[in-house]
Amino acid sequence: MRTYFAIVGIAMLVFSAWLYWKRAVLVLHGILAQGRIDGFEPCITQDGTAYMPVVAFVDRHGHPRRFTARAGGASKPAVGTPVVVRYLPQDPDSACIQSFFQMWAAPLACALLGFGALLAVVL
DSSP: OOHHHHHHHHHHHHHHHHHHHHHHHHHHOOEEEEEEEEEEEEEETTTTEEEEEEEEEEEETTTTTEEOOOOOSSSSSOTTOEEEEEEEEEEEEEEEEEHHHHHHHHHHHHHHHHHHHHOOOHH
């Protein structure tokens, strides 16, 4: 069982580092744009339905873009709600809502799970 927790812990920490790196590149090299919530995509989970915001924005070349946010919740902000979007100029499909939850919750959660699994190994 310890081997399993060690493998899972290391895998989660590696995944967390990869996610953190992708978000850091987005922060360091990305540009900001004004976007708006255009709708929602439902995502069925064990705990119920989560609604992932669909965001529309215009990139720096004037091209309209849309993407589905990486995280959502049970509540839905109103369609048309303004949001700040961050994206890489060479890859507008990398767009993300500029918020702590959208950018950093997943890397942080994976790191905590990884450390927790490794802590289970040593205890």
